[in-house]
Amino acid sequence: MKVLKYIFFIVISLSFAQHDDLFITPKNWPKPVYNFTNNALTKSKVELGRVLFYDPILSKDNTISCASCHSPFSAFTHIDHALSHGIHDSIGARNSPALINLAWQKTFMWDGAINNLDMQALAPITHKAEMANDIKSLVQKLNTIKLYKHLFKDAFGDSIATGEKTLKAISQFLLTLISSNAKYDRVMKKQEIFTSQEINGYRLFQKHCNTCHKEPLFTTNDFANNGLSIDTLLNDYGRFIITKNPSDSLKFKIPTLRNIEFTFPYMHDGRFKKLSQVMTHYTSQIQSSKTLASELKQKITLTSNEKVDIIAFLITLSDREFVFDKRFADPYIKYN
């Protein structure tokens, strides 16, 4: 009988085991931060998450989906607006970030307000200016729709939606959004080579930018004040809003630079439309303040050619396969 018990145990654990082809840590990357033991990826859960991500049912009046502000063709940012409506009531609007390699991210939002990817979706679902819904009504709505009964049954073995399952499924889809096949990656794997301009850009990048936008994820996951002047209309003090610690004033999440070609406008408030403006910022517009990052206290001097070289390097971070990946696209599933 003991043997049987073990076999049962194996069967149970296997049926919850992760499908390895859904999530592959790229070679030489660090271990993901997300704890998969509480939410192992399965094909049907990822699929449910994808349907939810593209479904305007998430908003109260069925008009706005996650994809409205995070479109796949812009590496899941908001292309047509400089500013998406802000998540917070009290502070101004913010630019919607690209959704890339989220499994490696420790906190979410420009100020790190969200501590776990699972809880991220609650913010837009609940916010008045965004989806103006609440998770309880959303779950009630999902439980009346045939398609979702099927999808929840496939995914969780039970057709009844709950807050936990809904959030975990959305996380599952977001976790699969891995971008690791840019020219940069192929060069690192010695499958391609940089042009001489890109080589020079890479060298300058490593010298001036890499402490914060650290390879291979192009972020340290930390918060920093990169010298942007404060917008007195928005009065957004970033990380300080969460920690209320003055040493965090004006610090924002260091964003990844992967797919930066597609994710304009730039910075937390979308103030720059072009990478050339970003380069001008780092070389001649750094605003001094108490919390300014030490790396940026000394002026960065670059010739106009050197700036162009850095941009040429940044463009090697574009991953077209990621942007056009069919697995991430709108499933166009309709229900009635």
Place this chain on the structure above:
Amino acid sequence: MTNYKFIQIIKQLLGKKYLAAVVFLCLQCAVLNSQNKNEIKVVFQPFFGSYPLILDSTYVFENGQIEFSTLKFYISNLQFLKNEKIVFKESNSFHLFDASNIKSQNFTFTIPKGLLFTELNFNFGIDSLTNTSGAMGGDLDPTKGMYWTWQSGYVNFKIEGTSSLCNNKRKEFQFHLGGYQFPFSALQKISLDVESKNTLVIYVDVKKIMETFNLSSIDHIMSPSSEAVRLSYLISQCFSLK
């Protein structure tokens, strides 16, 4: 070989006969176990002074009146102790008390028969590990309305209502207390001396709770702060054994 195929093969190997045997064995274990167990009931009873608290009824308070529409809070990590040693600990111990739902006010524990205890310990609120561990179900499901949305974290304690003492136009008050991050960790430990009885009734004095607030100057707190931590401590002093 894929997981799926493997499961199919094992399923065939097992067959139905074995399954029935295993189910039978499990049932037998359950019956045997229950004979050596004792059920302990812990009841949380909200009072306003000497009156049972009923939502939407009016009470006299200080120089005015008060009415409550919501009273919800988390109790977690329940432990029974004897001589300062833990003798029984509930696993996965999270309970949402909700004044609008009688069922949520009684928790039953099955402890070994004859087990004696002198102390009941529990947390008032949700610990920081749970706060950062992602989506959870049961009483921790975000549909329960006790999770902040714009900033991660559980609301440990929620009280809402109206009072003539409030200085806003609609005479409303709203306190959502919580927070897990240093230095605004609101979690409180409550320890009560008890006797080894089968039913323990814990009295929650909402009048005393309201006296810790000063409604005429502050009528709402909606995010983690040092004030939320201070109030959480004071509220934790309003639980007593009846």
